[in-house]
Amino acid sequence: MSAQPPAGEPLPGSAGGAGLPAAHSLGGARIPASDGLGRIVFALLVVGCFAALLITQRLKHTPTLVQEPKLTPVFAPMSSGKGSEEHIAFKLASADDVTVAIESTG
Numbered sequence: 001m002s003a004q005p006p007a008g009e010p011l012p013g014s015a016g017g018a019g020l021p022a023a024h025s026l027g028g029a030r031i032p033a034s035d036g037l038g039r040i041v042f043a044l045l046v047v048g049c050f051a052a053l054l055i056t057q058r059l060k061h062t063p064t065l066v067q068e069p070k071l072t073p074v075f076a077p078m079s080s081g082k083g084s085e086e087h088i089a090f091k092l093a094s095a096d097d098v099t100v101a102i103e104s105t106g
Contacts, residue, residue: 067091 069090092098 063093065093067093 067090070088072085072087088100
């Protein structure tokens with residue numbers, strides 16, 4: 001035979017006990033009060049992930065501003081003759097003015 005707690009005190013491990021959140025009843029099932037906040041946070045995370053996926057897919061299929069860059073396969077600036085010039089060409093997604101800067105590393 002097990003001992004019962006005195007009348008008016010919650011059963012051990014039940015909602016309303018020491019350190020446990022209060023609960024409410026929903027169709028006979030007891031749901032902790034903090035569970036509603038957890039569901040809202042979870043729903044926001046799911047919606048945020050779905051939105052991020054849609055944005056990522058759109059960015060992947062958006063054409064880049066500079067298309068078809070072409071460079072000379074071999075370039076040796078100190079040589080004389082073929083290979084001493086670099087030919088650079090690219091196509092833009094839409095007509096626009098472009099500034100190209102060539103920087104020296106040395």
